[in-house]
Amino acid sequence: MDNNFKKEITSRPGGENLMMCYSCGSCTATCPISEIDDSFNPRLLIKKSLLGYKEEVLNNDDLWKCIQCRRCVAHCPQDVKFADIMRVLRNMSIEDGYYDKELKEKVDKLDKTVYQYRLDIVANHLNNSKDMDESIEVMIDSGDQNG
Numbered sequence: 001m002d003n004n005f006k007k008e009i010t011s012r013p014g015g016e017n018l019m020m021c022y023s024c025g026s027c028t029a030t031c032p033i034s035e036i037d038d039s040f041n042p043r044l045l046i047k048k049s050l051l052g053y054k055e056e057v058l059n060n061d062d063l064w065k066c067i068q069c070r071r072c073v074a075h076c077p078q079d080v081k082f083a084d085i086m087r088v089l090r091n092m093s094i095e096d097g098y099y100d101k102e103l104k105e106k107v108d109k110l111d112k113t114v115y116q117y118r119l120d121i122v123a124n125h126l127n128n129s130k131d132m133d134e135s136i137e138v139m140i141d142s143g144d145q146n147g
Ligand code: SF4
Pocket: 020, 021, 022, 023, 024, 025, 026, 027, 028, 042, 043, 046, 072, 075, 076, 077, 078, 079, 080, 081, 082
């Protein structure tokens, strides 16, 4: 256990409000990743961070599952801003050499692909005046054929 862990987090931009968490669980209840993965639990990650389980928190694949949608931020009654804390934890994980390089590369690739899909759909909509739904359908169909 590392009693300084919470201070390390709160000293970084984005981690300042960690100690305001009162463990209500609204973040976990509204998180889309928790919905599809029972093991992903923002409330528990905060609890472990406050208790000083540094290695367990930083050496954890869950850090790379978050899609930064910020639903947890919108629903938090304490303004903890868990999505920002997640970014702090990711940086600390990289700095301390805990993260799984292969997993991070896969997540980066996934993020870039989703970003590109979104850009293409919006560009298609703007340039060709295509209905957004139609553009999404075309994109999904081409993805199916490529896969
Ligand atoms: S919603 Fe906010 S206060 Fe509640 S557990 Fe999550 S971070 Fe803590």
